Amino acid sequence: MDPEGPTGKLCNWVHSLTLMDIPSDVRTRAKYLLLDGIACALIGAHLPWSEKAANAIFEMEPPGDSAVFGWDRKLGPLSAALLNSSFIQGFELDDWHSEAPLHSNSILLPALFAAVEHLSNVGGPVIDGASFLLAYLVGLEVGPRVGNGLYGTHMLSMGWHSGAVFGPPASSTAVCKLMNLPASLIEDAIGIACTQACGLMSAQYESEVKRMQHGFAARNGLFAALMARSGYVGIKKVFERPYGGYLSTFGQGSGQDPPYLPDEITKELGSKWQTYGVRVKPYAAMAGTHCTVDCIRKLQEEHPEQMKDFESITSIRIEMAEAAYHHGGWKPTRPLTATGAQMSNAYVAATQLVHGQVLAAQFRHDKLELDLVWDLVNKTTCHHNTEFTQKAMQRATVTFRDKPTLTTLVDAPRGVYPPLTNEEIVGKWRSLTRDVIDDGRRLEIERLCLGLEDIKDVMELGRLMHGITKNPIA
Template structure:
């Protein structure tokens, strides 16, 4: 197609931006507001723990070696940087240990995209309010900007929670993942931009520019899952990109307009190329059900420290272990002859690969179905300890990995079943047992708010300072009542 003025489509980008700028707390059902607070709490828990794993500390060391000090907070750190660097670190921390949320239909980790952008945007706003010109400057002082309240922060977070999955649904959800793109850093760019624009009070037109600037930076390769550390940072790219878009647009910098609907060089058109679908993308899904269907309620909370697509597999093995305790006793696992794991097409493409290098890195282990299943069989859980060096090189784990075959089964390609699995285990004496989990825990019914609070308390007890953690929990769960979120930002720093 020539690089001429594109065919006009429905103005979905402008429609989305109008919804973003006009959304008020009274438009949001109370149960959605309540859930969003718990998703924020869960993201904070993951970030406070994730800040202290080796790859996060290495990321901080690298950034600290070249990035000048600034005024934006970093989770559980006395360090402060400029807004873009702070967003990268906070996003990397929340995604660091694979315990953060995920949206199963349009895969992305929302908290690692939205919270870093909002933390930094709030502090940019605060800094602007405090900045004064030199005494001899002809410039007048900046106009007074009202403080950002907890209610403002909560509404902006919901804007992000709603935008990311809709951008993903327009590209058939998990299809990007099947084709080797890291979907979250792509869908997350417009989500972070919309959230930051809402918090900063941008106009509809400026919000459209912010989203366009964010979308032109989108990317992320799923080959990052096999080794190395960069997979932990890729959702943070989206947080940074969206924040950057909002900060430029706030000063009148013009971005791409109609970025969703442009057929030549548009966001959906380009990332849908080569998918073989008709139509290649579903433009109407960007705005479908706004203020009627709340995607915030479809964000899943993890109970296992691994890729969300393998949670059904973990739970199928858990059920087999409970049903046949003698068969699955650790000392009898040598009698296992073969393990077959049936997965949806996106999860099989993402996680069904056969390991060829021993040991796997922690990243590789958390993204590999054969390792995840073997860890559950040997240790009876898939938590942070299962991705430490001793577990990653355990002889029994590797014996079971070599006996595991992952296959694609179309039964799990149905909507809401992408994270399901069927596990069949054959033993040396010929006995065969099988278990299917159509949808892992957290789908229907979802993980409760009380379970999220229990997860918070379990994770943050490793950080000590129980008084600070209790106060953080109280502030997050009463966000609507906060007149100023500065106390919350001070607490995340510690």
């Protein structure tokens, strides 16, 4: 190990970090973020595409020792991590990072819970809530730092599914911390994880595999940590290798100068907390569509009657920054899957116009073919405004026949600046799970999650995620 290189510095920091090194407000915030991830897992477990994935994996994989969230089934740790991640990513309601886009809960929670159960079944120690929280926080910090080394949102513009690329080192370091591995083995795990990083953003148009790509990161990071624990040697100095290294390879063709930023991985390590950058979604759509929703909402609030006159609308123009444009500015066509609908700014704008909200119910299969929505989609165009250097900024302009043109500019959507409060996250948790699990189970999960440091065995919480949940859009 080179202790002065970015890989070595990161591994030594991960190994030495204690819960008391982390500011109390960061620890508190992490527990609320974790609660949001559990909500997304439980409502995602029985969505149609989740059930399709689950049944296929149940058919091909034997039973194991790691619980499948929202089901009375168990699989091996790797398959459980993959499937549970796809549930958390199942309906675009999960967290994302504002600087380096990745969905941390879908990467960390499946890997950590699978690791806890697997270790228990092979004679490992009981993992308490404080140790689990510390490992979770390690993952929250590592993923965005690795992403910033590749210019964060720019990876989306290049066509990579950024979270699936940034996620394997986050998952591997979190599980390594859970197992209290030394820095040398953490380096092995990161090397094994990084060589498995991948994810194509073309998955967003019609495929269901978009829901699963963060699961590849969760599974591969878990696999890397368990292999390193057994002594299997990974790639050393993977972040700084000039030939075939993680940054040098993914940075090729980036068009940036320099092509990658290795110092970002350890910049202000232990003083700047990336957990602050994790955002919680109020809408069931890709994060880059949220400012579109708020632009339309603002116009609806300011001009309620005019915005209801759909027949008079002749055009809707949405202007956005680079990453949002490349990610969601494409033109959708019929037929469209729920995945594609949730990734399209044009479709989401029409959804907000017609339904007045963008939540799970608006993406049911019977809602995706509404002629009124599609009429508005076909009147919508998206544009990259090169003057928008603030990543979240968007402008919407709605032109009418024989009525004044309406326009509004929103600097950042609800949930970004400012982020949702802890109280708002609890409100989201209660609202999402109200019709999915019973009241007693919901209250107990909330109590254990928000009091995580006091739990002697984190599987008190894990067991409450095991067992049948309901389909939220049935």
